[in-house]
Amino acid sequence: MTTETKEAIYTRYGRPSELARALAQIMDPEGKPEVLEDVLVLDASYANFAGIIAASFFAEFGAEVVKIEPPTGDPARHMTPEGEEVGEVGIPFIVEGRNKRYMTLDLINSPTDRETFKKLARRAAIVIETFPAGKMDSWGIGYRQLKEENPGLIYIAITPYGQYTKKARDFSQMPDSDITAQAGSGLPANMGDIPEAGEPYNWPLKAGLWAAWYISGLSAALGGAIALVHRQNTGEGQMIDVASMDAYANMVTIPPAIGFTWEKARPRIGVLDFILYPYGHWHCKDGMVAIAAPRDHDFRALLKILDLWEIEDDWRHSSDRIPDILEQATHLHKIIQEKTVNFNADELVAKALNYSKKSARSKWRGGGVPIVMRVMTPVTALANKQWHIRKAFQEVEDPALGKKFILNTSFVKMSGSPPRIKWVATEIGKDNDYIRQKYLAEK
């Protein structure tokens, strides 16, 4: 398909209206105040991206975030796909280098540096750390000691099994990683192909992104933000305990409820969905499309679009289509596949949109809204005009690395006090003097 027709599909329903233009303008962060401008965050996380990510969210909202690491650097600097680095810095560390400051303190080996950290923590609103549970406490810089001099302190600890219970004690020395946290919190058990697919394809499958580390980081930031509101109201601080073995299950909430009401685990059902059908992705002429048309009237609309009306009688009710009988659902999946391969992705997207638009205006079409979207890779998503207009990506430069590159911006647009990326930095000890002068200088 040519680029012009493609453009037409993704812009046709969104001729820039007054409202959209106004919205784009009021969401521009330029010149707006920052929510956390008076908040100092000390990120002492070590070899753990969950802590670094949590710190990033505070940094996006304007907090002064100081990454504390030994002079040799946080080992997380080198956690990078296939060892790809720029200078001596791994790519995920660059991505999370947004609005950060860097100070070298060797908490693991140096009692003097621990003292300095303690002084700094008197001025801080938030401390983030990922050492084994009780380690900071044994160094004299745990929550229990820091809160003596700073009762308003919010202390966030991230570990695999948390800070309390016998399990936490027994496994306090277990380090954290994304893949183990995914496995231990229930994600891979529910993803992967059907038993007939054979090994290793029917094994539990890991998400191809740092799902657990991002979820743990988000959980920590969310807990920290709630604690900030309480601190604002009362002046009281508190301790926040994130266990990465909770990450997936507690964010999606579904696994415990299934385990309880069914008394068994779900099997892996490949590309199908447990509740909805069609709710998945199919091959088409030029790639893949995701299709969601689970309600009966959505499904009827999809059959019209795909020229499959003759099968309507067999699959009329959503209860006919849900994969409680796997062979049946797989059969329907194949029927749809035979049709989708005849179309380009954008053709199907356009057909679905046209149908939905007409059905919204016609009482005869029963309100069916079949939804289709091209399955994008990160690279095709980067080229999507929608994200250019919304500034979902931003070109930045790290002067120390001497490189320009693309960065995903913050996760939300806000009219009053929006998050933003001001700079990206990664240099070890870059802000030693600045921090010492600003927060540690003798009066």
Next chain:
Amino acid sequence: MEDYFDYTAKLFDQSAIMGKPEALKGIRVLDFSHVIFGPTAARILGDYGAEVIKLELPHYGDLWRPATYWGKYWKHSNPIWHGVTKNKYFITVNLRLQKSKDLIYRMAEKADVVIENFAPGTAEAWGLGYSQMSKINPKIIFLSCSTYGQYGPMRYFPGWDLLAQAASGVLSLNGYPGTDKFFKLPDYLGDFVPGNFGALAIIMALYYRNKTGNGQYIDIAQTEAMMRMLYHFTFYSLTGRELGRVGNTDPAMIAAAIYKTKDERFVALACGTTSQFHGLLKAMGKEELAREERFIDYRESLKPENNEYLRRLVTEWLKTKTAEEVVAIGRDYGFPAAEVTDDYQICHDSWRRERGSVILFRDDMYGEIALAGPSAQLSLTPSRIKWIARPLGYHNRYVLKKFLGMSEEEIVDLERKKVIGTFDDRPGLKPPVYYNLDNDPIYNYGKEVGK
């Protein structure tokens, strides 16, 4: 000094939660949202003490009420719906009538937060958008949730979690390289994670409002929220290469994969630092590898061919170990290891119950159910469960009387005029058969009724 774990056990004492303060007490939320994305953002505010009033259409209700796994209900309710919408007031209004809108406007005067996730433009068209609500209450914080955002050429595209996974690139990353199969992330992750992001944005806005008195408009697109979780854009920008699918491995960690053990179970294992890597080599009795040139430097070890060599070694080694043994070895030798855990294990692990990660809750209407706890434990203002989902329109009378000060006669009149209404005889909407609403004080205007 007191033992650290004795100290933290007191700090996070699960039996003391109900007596602790609530960080968001006094915050009132109008929740117009449906399915998972918006309701999750609202639910999190409710977990920390906000009063969340969920508005639904009479007789029909939220789309997700009847949508349960394989069509299996629990006491005529959707078991997973309880985790999505706990601690809320369930009221219904018929949006076709002006009287219903007046009711909503009256509630908006006293509300702090509004959450909606209709298709973009719909709320404005119905007179419930930010431009209308902020006139009634200029301090309002208004969160609009959508798949692609409230502006930009794709703003009118409808969408769900799946479409956000497709449009963000997330879906294209799950599966084995060299196959034609891709897998979406399970359990509507593309709704739950953006829902939590939405809650974070609202709390930031509340913090800002406490300082300045100003409300604001928030536009969260679930696709953008998912894109925030990918380092792949920058990876492409800096290397010109696409990572694509990585199967069961983590290409940023040494020897990281999901492996099968001697006892036919699955464990994940990874090394994120040189010392973790050396711990693994020692455990395998392969310490000499650490001196080989290709494994001296962390970055060299991460090179695909070197890492693949290590993963093959681990695969063979784990054929001689049980899952439990691997996890214990990981702890003792200092590298991450964890067993792949399924729904049943998560629900029944005793440490998760003890920690409050899984909570066995006793509800007045439904009895006992296991629910997910919070994903972060707060020592002073913890998350808590007060009640779980309720039948459609269950809190109508209670909310109108308590919050709007309406008389019982006025409320009966609204019922008669079909401004408000309750449930049809459908699972997911109605109460359990054994439950008699006539004897329920909350349902009956919040007053004592004879049993």
